[in-house]
Amino acid sequence: MKRHWIIIATVVVLASVGAGVGWHLGVDRLDTVRGVVGSEKALFFADQRVKDAFASHGLRVETDSRGSREMATTVPLDRYDFAFPGSEQAARRVEQARASTGTFTPFWSPLSVATFTPIADLLATQGVVHRAPEGYWVLDLGKYLDLAKRDVRWDQLKGNVAYPARRDVLVTTTHPGDSNSAGVYAWLALQQLGGGAAALDEVVELFTDQGGLERSTEEPFEKYLAQGLNYTPLVLVYEAQYVDAAQAGNLPGNATLLYLAPTTPSGHTVVAFDEAGDEVGRLLTTDPALLRLAAEHGFRTPDEASVAAVLARVPAGGAALPAKLTDIVPAPAPEVVDSLLTTLDQRLRP
Structure with a gap:
């Protein structure tokens, strides 16, 4: 009888370890994408809900913050899959510094x-x-x-x-x-x-x-x-x-x-340098969860109703x-x- 319980306990332990390994491998299956973003978007990318939304598409997005115009002059762009400055004009300068595979403008902010x-x-x-x-x-x-x-x-x-x-x-x-x-x-x-x-x-x-x-x-x-x-x-x-x-x-x-x-x-514009950067730009432009979260972080998206609901909650002199x-x-x-x-x-x- 004792041997029977030992076998059961062993099976449970192995199952637990297997589940842990499986979970770990699942996390590791996320593809890491690196980007340099305007500092005003740092909190958006740091939001765990944003991280989870990207993870649901198999991506782990890691970002560094820089001034938008600084990206085209002093930032080593070859380290990144995408850049995300604060305007189309700054994005054009980035494209002159490194060839892009595409651009996306998912939201804007005055x-x-x-x-x-x-x-x-x-x-x-x-x-x-x-x-x-x-x-x-x-x-x-x-x-x-x-x-x-x-x-x-x-x-x-x-x-x-x-x-x-x-x-x-x-x-x-x-x-x-x-x-x-x-x-x-x-x-x-x-x-x-x-x-x-x-x-x-x-x-x-x-x-x-x-x-x-x-x-x-x-x-x-x-x-x-x-x-x-x-x-x-x-x-x-x-x-x-x-x-x-x-x-x-x-x-x-x-x-x-x-x-x-x-x-x-001022249209915040993703400049993609490869397929991974393209995928980030596409998701920011089309994924409903990411668009909703962008509105919650104060960016203006094509979903005007969501944007208006967020703005109505912000105190600004009455x-x-x-x-x-x-x-x-x-x-x-x-x-x-x-x-x-x-x-x-x-x-x-x-």
């Missing part, structure tokens, strides 16, 4: 300015900020640039008790040579100022007057979250970063978001974030942006 309700109220008294009919905040780019051109300081704004600092009224950005968000911002400012040499000088000052510039949008936004007004009152971000932080409960007190007017769409934006200008041609940013890089990194 440029915005993360700030605080008392700052929005203050700038509203200056006519720089106003509420759209739907209630969300809008930053009038032309009027803001007029303040910047005149070197107006925060402590010179009448009635300012929110942030009476002896600092110029400037949006904190990244370096336009490294980061797509700053590059698009520079192009929008140049168009608003009328183009030409004098306008270019003013755009340069928007960056030089800030002092040191970070290399990716994640860095200033993380400081905004951690330090609030002790860091800076206005930070250029992607809408998705703000939404993602709101969903995680990480926004500082009185946080709100301003939408640039005008703005331009109004829901807009499901649709109206003051949008067409995205610039890649060669136009490249020419501008080459010039800015020469001026900002002599």
